[in-house]
Amino acid sequence: MNDQLVLFQVSNGVARITLNRPDKLNSFTLGMHAQLREAVTAVRADATVRVLLLSGNGRAFCAGQDLSERKQTPGVVLDLGKSTGELYNPLVRSIRALEMPVICAVNGVAAGAGASIALACDIVLAARSASFIQAFCKIGLLPDSGGTYWLPRLAGAARAKGLAMLGEKLSAEQAEQWGLIWKCVDDDRLAAEADRLAVELAQAPTRALAAIKRAIQAAEDNTLDAQLDLERDLQRSLGLTEDYREGVVAFMGKRKPNFLGK
Numbered sequence: 724m725n726d727q728l729v730l731f732q733v734s735n736g737v738a739r740i741t742l743n744r745p746d747k748l749n750s751f752t753l754g755m756h757a758q759l760r761e762a763v764t765a766v767r768a769d770a771t772v773r774v775l776l777l778s779g780n781g782r783a784f785c786a787g788q789d790l791s792e793r794k795q796t797p798g799v800v801l802d803l804g805k806s807t808g809e810l811y812n813p814l815v816r817s818i819r820a821l822e823m824p825v826i827c828a829v830n831g832v833a834a835g836a837g838a839s840i841a842l843a844c845d846i847v848l849a850a851r852s853a854s855f856i857q858a859f860c861k862i863g864l865l866p867d868s869g870g871t872y873w874l875p876r877l878a879g880a881a882r883a884k885g886l887a888m889l890g891e892k893l894s895a896e897q898a899e900q901w902g903l904i905w906k907c908v909d910d911d912r913l914a915a916e917a918d919r920l921a922v923e924l925a926q927a928p929t930r931a932l933a934a935i936k937r938a939i940q941a942a943e944d945n946t947l948d949a950q951l952d953l954e955r956d957l958q959r960s961l962g963l964t965e966d967y968r969e970g971v972v973a974f975m976g977k978r979k980p981n982f983l984g985k
């Protein structure tokens with residue numbers, strides 16, 4: 724039996740989390756949730772980490788909930804709200820709250836909650852052969868883990884409803900064209916391109932990136948007035964950072980800045 728349901732490694736400011744149940748398309752079990760939670764907690768606690776890179780092992784990114792764990796048993800009331808509320812929602816919230824960029828390298832199919840978790844990340848790269856499937860409607864459910872939040876915001880309500888109600892496979896190329904993801908790249912370039920971005924972002928002014936993440940997420944609900952105030956407040960605190968000072972000094976000195984994420 725495979726006990727390492729999530730692979731976790733930190734080097735040079737980059738934390739790499741890889742979902743690791745390839746034979747079941749990295750679908751979520753209780754055990755995988757627990758290990759993923761532990762890894763994200765370790766990322767948050769490690770001050771050297773400046774970017775998180777999430778991916779999947781094998782031919783899939785993640786096929787959502789492992790349905791063998793969610794079968795109806797006669798006489799037992801199945802509470803899907805419990806697993807959504809206690810497992811998936813905290814995961815989505817933790818990704819959104821991480822004060823660093825989270826890159827998702829979608830190496831293959833992302834279905835159900837797997838698609839939602841990918842879309843919760845800040846920069847989503849996908850292999851050209853990857854796909855996104857709102858599989859929920861095929862088993863009588865609605866998109867969860869933020870699915871009904873990301874889809875209309877990223878793709879518009881018409882496409883969101885089509886995707887969620889039809890559950891058709893959306894190719895990575897179409898996902899890029901519809902603005903669901905950052906980029907789709909050739910399969911054999913995905914790992915290298917994700918690594919290149921991770922290394923670049925790990926050398927970026929982390930606090931500015933965290934502020935960008937926070938502000939853009941807030942913009943999903945804010946009025947312009949509230950957003951202008953938030954930008955002012957965040958800019959005020961960024962103006963006090965070492966990285967801002969370094970950025971300006973480096974620009975004036977016509978040299979490359981050395982950002983420390985402070």
Ligand code: LHQ
Nearest residue numbers: 746747748750786787788789790803806807834835836858
């Ligand atoms: C799987 C799964 C899977 C178990 C592939 N479970 N074994 C939240 C809260 C509470 C409850 C419910 O759900 C949620 C959120 C959700 O995520 S709901 C949506 C759950 N996911 C799905 O409905 C997707 C189910 N999977 C599929 O539709 C297909 O596997 C896709 C389209 C992803 C890939 O198809 P194929 O490439 O043809 O692969 P396959 O179907 O042959 O799968 C390979 C193996 O992985 C196979 O096992 P086996 O032992 O027969 O080789 C599948 O049974 C297993 N697998 N997804 N979600």
